[in-house]
Amino acid sequence: MKLPGMWLRHRVTVEPYEGDSGVGPLFGDAVLVRCFLEQKTRLVRAPDGREVTSGATFYCRLDAVTAPPESRVTLPDGRQTTVINQARNDGGGLPLPDHLEVQLV
Incomplete structure (x- = not known):
């Protein structure tokens, strides 16, 4: 199951x-x-295991983008930030929304 379109209210680059x-x-x-x-x-864990403070997180459909750590993200207000980590959340066929969680500095 994909994230419903009505939840996708923001645009980031x-x-x-x-x-x-x-x-x-x-x-x-x-x-x-x-x-x-x-x-x-919130406090999140970077790929190298360090605890890092995340100032924002975005959630999108699994097929929307690949955002490896250190990718550059521009938020709707024009602020640029960096990806800390991304997590694929796949419902495995259950009626849960599959999505990508991208944690930002």
Whole structure:
């Protein structure tokens, strides 16, 4: 089951992190993503195990975007932030909404 369209009230722009170069990070093409944005401070775990403070999280459909850690995200108010981690939530055939949870700095 997909996230219902009525829940996807916000739009963010995601530039997927593709690695580093001699002049800084490399990002893929910008993708506009329909999502539900929750701007709430909470403690999350980064991929390396560190505890990090997240200032926002967005939820979107699984097929909407790939947002690996360090990807750049532009929020609806124009503020740019960085992906801490992403989590795929798949209902496994149960009547639960499959979605991607993306935690932001």
